[in-house]
Amino acid sequence: MATIKLQNLWKHYGDVQAVRGIDLDIEHNEFVALVGPSGCGKTTTLRMIAGLEDITGGEIQIGGKTVNEVPPKDRDIAMVFQNYALYPHMSVYQNMSFGLRIRKTPKAEIDRRVQNAADILNIGELLERRPKQLSGGQRQRVAMGRAIVRDPVVFLFDEPLSNLDAKLRVQMRTEIKKIHQRVQTTVVYVTHDQIEAMTLADRIVVMNDGVIEQVGTPDEMYSNPRTHFVASFIGSPSMNFAPCNLVKTAGGLAVRLTDDISLNVPEDRTARYEPFADKEMIFGIRPEHVTERRQHANGAQQDIAADVNVLEPMGIDTMVFFSLGPKEVCARSEPSAVSNVGESMGFTVNMDKMHLIDPSTDAVV
Amino acid sequence: MSSNDMTAMTTSSGELLAENKVPFWRLRKAFANYVALVPYLAFALFPFYIIAITSIKSKQEINNLGESPFWATGIAVENFTYLATNTSFFEHWMVNTLIVTTVSTIISVSVGILAAYALARLKFRGVELFGVAVFITYLVPQTLLFLPLINVVNAIDDVIPIRDTYWSLILTYPTFLIPFVTWLLMGYFRTIPVEVEECAYLDGCSRLSALFRVVLPMAIPGIICAILFSYTLSWNEFLYALVFIQDEHAKTLSVGVFTELIRGDIYFWGSLMAACLLGTLPIVILYGFLMDYYTSGLTQGAIK
Numbered sequence: 001m002a003t004i005k006l007q008n009l010w011k012h013y014g015d016v017q018a019v020r021g022i023d024l025d026i027e028h029n030e031f032v033a034l035v036g037p038s039g040c041g042k043t044t045t046l047r048m049i050a051g052l053e054d055i056t057g058g059e060i061q062i063g064g065k066t067v068n069e070v071p072p073k074d075r076d077i078a079m080v081f082q083n084y085a086l087y088p089h090m091s092v093y094q095n096m097s098f099g100l101r102i103r104k105t106p107k108a109e110i111d112r113r114v115q116n117a118a119d120i121l122n123i124g125e126l127l128e129r130r131p132k133q134l135s136g137g138q139r140q141r142v143a144m145g146r147a148i149v150r151d152p153v154v155f156l157f158d159e160p161l162s163n164l165d166a167k168l169r170v171q172m173r174t175e176i177k178k179i180h181q182r183v184q185t186t187v188v189y190v191t192h193d194q195i196e197a198m199t200l201a202d203r204i205v206v207m208n209d210g211v212i213e214q215v216g217t218p219d220e221m222y223s224n225p226r227t228h229f230v231a232s233f234i235g236s237p238s239m240n241f242a243p244c245n246l247v248k249t250a251g252g253l254a255v256r257l258t259d260d261i262s263l264n265v266p267e268d269r270t271a272r273y274e275p276f277a278d279k280e281m282i283f284g285i286r287p288e289h290v291t292e293r294r295q296h297a298n299g300a301q302q303d304i305a306a307d308v309n310v311l312e313p314m315g316i317d318t319m320v321f322f323s324l325g326p327k328e329v330c331a332r333s334e335p336s337a338v339s340n341v342g343e344s345m346g347f348t349v350n351m352d353k354m355h356l357i358d359p360s361t362d363a364v365v
Numbered sequence: 366m367s368s369n370d371m372t373a374m375t376t377s378s379g380e381l382l383a384e385n386k387v388p389f390w391r392l393r394k395a396f397a398n399y400v401a402l403v404p405y406l407a408f409a410l411f412p413f414y415i416i417a418i419t420s421i422k423s424k425q426e427i428n429n430l431g432e433s434p435f436w437a438t439g440i441a442v443e444n445f446t447y448l449a450t451n452t453s454f455f456e457h458w459m460v461n462t463l464i465v466t467t468v469s470t471i472i473s474v475s476v477g478i479l480a481a482y483a484l485a486r487l488k489f490r491g492v493e494l495f496g497v498a499v500f501i502t503y504l505v506p507q508t509l510l511f512l513p514l515i516n517v518v519n520a521i522d523d524v525i526p527i528r529d530t531y532w533s534l535i536l537t538y539p540t541f542l543i544p545f546v547t548w549l550l551m552g553y554f555r556t557i558p559v560e561v562e563e564c565a566y567l568d569g570c571s572r573l574s575a576l577f578r579v580v581l582p583m584a585i586p587g588i589i590c591a592i593l594f595s596y597t598l599s600w601n602e603f604l605y606a607l608v609f610i611q612d613e614h615a616k617t618l619s620v621g622v623f624t625e626l627i628r629g630d631i632y633f634w635g636s637l638m639a640a641c642l643l644g645t646l647p648i649v650i651l652y653g654f655l656m657d658y659y660t661s662g663l664t665q666g667a668i669k
Contacts, residue, residue, distance in 0.1 A: 052563050072566040079567050085560035089582040098578075099568035150568070 002063045002153035002186045003028050004049060010057035011044050018044045020210035021058070031180055031187045033201035035194055036233070041210040042190045046156055049188060051075050063153060078147035079156040083163060084139045086131040092142050093127040099150045110149075117148040120179060137168045144176075148183055157189040161196065173199060194234050198222070206230050228282065228362040231355055237287050237319065239355070242327045244283040246276050246356070255283050255354070258325040266300035266351050273356060276365060284355035284364075287319065287330040292337035293346040300352045308345050311338060320345065413645075420444055420638040427634050444635035445643075454640060457614045458621035463647070465531045465617060466599045469538035473595050474588065476539065477546030482576055484547070485554035486562075496551065503544035507604050510540065518609055533609040534617065538602060542595045549594065553587030554580070589658045593651065600648055618644045 004026040011019040019041040026032050034042040047053040049060060051072035060067050067075055078099070087095050093114060100110045118124040121141045131139060140160065147155055160176070161169045177200055180187055191197055197204045198218040206213045206221065206229070214221065214230045225231035231239050245256040246265075253265040253273055263283075265273055293303060306322035313319075318338050320331045322345070331347055339345035356365050415434070419427065423441040426432055448454040484496045514537050522528040527536065557580060565575040581588070606620040613625065622640040626633045 050563075050567060052566070071571075072563070073569045073571060075567075077567055079564065081560045081564060083558065083560055085558060085564040087561060087565075087579055087582075098565075102569040102574070102578075146564075146568075 003061075004154065004186060004188065005061040006045070006049075006058070007061070008058040009045065009048065009055065009060065011041070011048060011053065012056045017210055019048070022207075022210075022212050024205060024212065024215065026186060026188065029184045029186055031189065031200060031202045032205060033189045033191060033197035033203075034205045034207060035191055035197040036207035036213075037192060040207040042192075042207050043158055045207070046079075046158055046188060046190045049154070050077055050079050050156055075154075076150075076152050077154045077156060078150045078152040079158065080143045080147055080160045082159040084131075084143040086139060086142060086146075088131050090130075091127065092123065092129050092131070092134070092145075095131070095142055096127075096145045096149050099146070113149045113151070114145075117145045120148065120182060121145050121175075136164055137172065140164060140172060144179070148179070151185075153186065155185050155187045157187065157191075159191055160189075161191070162193070176200060195236060198234070204234075206233055208233075224364075225355070226364055228284075228357045228359075228364070231284050231357070231364060235286055237330055239284045239286045240290070240327070240329045241357070242283050242324055242329065243359075244281055246273060246279055246281050248277050253277060255281075255356075257283065261304055261324065263302040263304075263349060263351060263354075265354070269354075273365065276356065276358060280359065281365075282357040282359055284357055285349060286353065287332040289350040289353040290329065290331035291348050291350070292331075292333040293348050296348070296350055296352070300350070302349045302351055303346060304349065305344055305346045308339050308341050308343060311341060320347075322347075416638045416641050419634060420642045422635060424635055441635075444639035447633075447636045448639055448643070452625055452636075453614055453616070453621065454618075454643070458616055458618045459643075461531050461615060462600060462617040462619075462644075465534045465538065466596055468535045469542060469599050470592060470595045472535070473539045473542035473546050474591050476543050477550055477591060478581070478588065480543070480547045481550035482554055482580065485551045486559075499544050499547050499551075503541065503548060507541060511604055511608050514540070514605070515608060529610055529612045529615050531610075531615060531617070534599075534602075534606055537605050537609065538599045542598060545598070546591045546595055549591050550584070550587055553584055553590075557583050586658055589655050593655055596651060597648055 004024075006022055006024040009019055009022050010017070022041075022045065024032075034045060036042050044053060048055055049062075051067065051070060055068055062075060062077075087098060090098065096114045096117060097110045100113065105113075114127070115124070118127060121144060123138065123141050123145060126134065126138060126142070131142065134142065140163075143160070157176075161172050164172060173196055176189075180200075189197070189200060198221070201218060203215060203217055204221050205215050208229050214226045216224075221230060221234045225234060228241075232241065242257055247254050247256045247262070249262075249264065251264065252267055252270040254262045255265060256262045295301075304324075306324065308320055308322055309328065310321040311318055312321075313335060316335075317332045318335045320333050320338060321328055322331065323329070333345075333347075357363070358365050418435065418437050421440045421442075421444075422437045423439075423443055426438060426441070432438065452458075480499070484492060484499070518528055518533050518537065521536070522533075525532075527533045561583070562575050562580060565579040566572075570578060601619060602617075603619045603623070606617045607623075610616055610620065613621070616624070618640070622637065622644065626637045626640060
């Protein structure tokens with residue numbers, strides 16, 4: 001059972017606090033993605049799990065055992081580095097078998113495992129080559145193969161796809177998912193790309209500034225972000241935010257964005273938002289919930305009109321940018337329903353999907 | 366012919382231009398590049414030319430002021446036979462130099478590798494200060510250092526007789542070789558991606574086994590470079606060898622040639638030059654063999 005437990009984990013570099021007291025429980029065979037912007041402490045956390053970085057405070061448990069004092073070589077962990085870190089003086093076969101040879105695994109067993117990993121990764125014909133004779137994608141596979149043959153209790157990935165070109169990245173992403181389905185192991189995957197995190201992980205951990213902002217399934221992160229940061233980080237294109245006033249109306253509450261535009265809050269949310277009435281708030285809505293005029297089933301929708309500033313066709317949809325007071329807002333529209341730039345267009349806002357953020361706490365209420 | 370026609374291209378004016386024909390401006394540029402090297406080559410190679418040409422002249426020809434010093438009229442081997450029969454050139458000096466150089470290089474490079482790795486990779490209090498100290502040690506001139514070293518050699522000589530043997534040199538050469546090798550390799554180790562080493566730890570290596578199995582194989586060009594330089598430095602060393610050794614049979618090449626082929630104000634020019642020529646050969650051969658390693662990068666393919 002390879003569970004991972006981080007308890008009140010701290011890391012200081014001199015005066016800089018890279019990780020500030022995080023707690024996290026990772027289940028056996030779970031795929032967890034640590035995601036966040038550069039410098040948020042995600043890689044440091046991963047390196048502490050690997051034992052490559054000393055812990056300033058707190059505790060790390062792997063499989064129920066505290067490993068604070070255990071050197072990396074005894075943690076039974078495999079890691080795929082961002083820059084692959086292959087051994088340049090060894091062939092692919094030697095690269096993959098290195099860890100097994102160090103651990104004095106019998107030759108036949110090494111052969112079997114390397115062959116098996118090579119089959120999984122489709123690199124059987126590359127085994128005799130040197131790393132410098134491989135392309136970027138092939139090196140990436142070898143780096144993963146090196147981890148797979150070890151059959152470790154925990155797999156760590158440190159932004160493994162960020163050195164690949166866009167097309168290959170998407171391909172390898174699918175492949176990593178397939179591999180995890182075949183080779184059941186606990187995985188901790190660090191990335192700054194929220195799409196990678198969403199597509200791969202069972203659970204996502206969003207980190208910012210050394211602390212965990214939110215932990216949850218990809219769906220939870222998307223539908224119910226708990227902080228302003230998570231709401232802005234998850235989702236592509238990212239959520240629209242606009243300062244607003246929450247005002248009381250005859251029928252309930254409304255979000256007043258500009259002097260002309262007020263959007264009624266759905267009735268089922270009135271009670272939830274009541275305490276924030278008459279306050280300055282931040283209104284959040286994802287582009288996919290601002291569309292061309294259309295009918296939504298439950299009717300909690302508001303129609304607005306605005307002049308189109310910029311169009312970004314994406315094929316299946318077209319992103320439409322328009323001004324809402326001082327803010328520019330992005331909407332996702334049917335390509336056929338789009339007006340020309342400079343012309344007026346009608347939009348429908350699906351208020352069931354709205355978010356309201358209290359700027360004093362940055363929490364989604 | 367037909368293949369030529371197929372690869373031929375047509376210029377704007379319609380004439381055929383063979384694809385592999387080098388344009389004139391490119392030839393002119395290449396010529397200019399080589400011309401620029403001529404002054405350098407003249408300075409660098411002229412002394413060697415004089416050494417080589419003088420070593421194959423007979424004594425009469427050298428002393429004949431009527432002959433030009435810049436070329437020889439024939440090939441004489443008398444200078445080389447003189448070295449073999451009248452001096453200890455081959456039987457002692459060459460052998461001593463080989464032993465001293467090889468052993469002190471092995472000692473210096475082994476100690477230097479460990480020191481450089483520690484200074485480049487380990488984090489401990491004062492690591493940077495230590496690195497600078499190594500460099501400063503290297504800067505202390507030999508002409509000052511030999512004075513205290515005489516005391517050291519004498520003190521050791523009281524217990525184990527090392528004075529007037531090549532052991533005194535094997536012991537003292539590393540005092541300037543180790544700081545040099547350490548400094549050189551420190552820079553090289555820093556260029557080796559640390560992730561590769563970390564990967565070795567996760568694969569089950571201790572620090573020492575990661576050093577030998579992963580870091581050193583990647584550092585081979587740097588180590589070759591260290592070997593070449595410390596070999597050359599100790600091969601050419603003159604001062605310590607002059608001070609610590611008086612016995613003719615224990616001398617190294619540089620001192621032996623100087624003390625035995627110059628007697629008072631008499632210079633045995635022919636044999637001196639022959640000795641110089643033979644003395645540089647092993648170094649030239651060594652460079653020839655190791656140059657490929659020295660220039661090739663071995664970390665290619667490790668990252669990205």
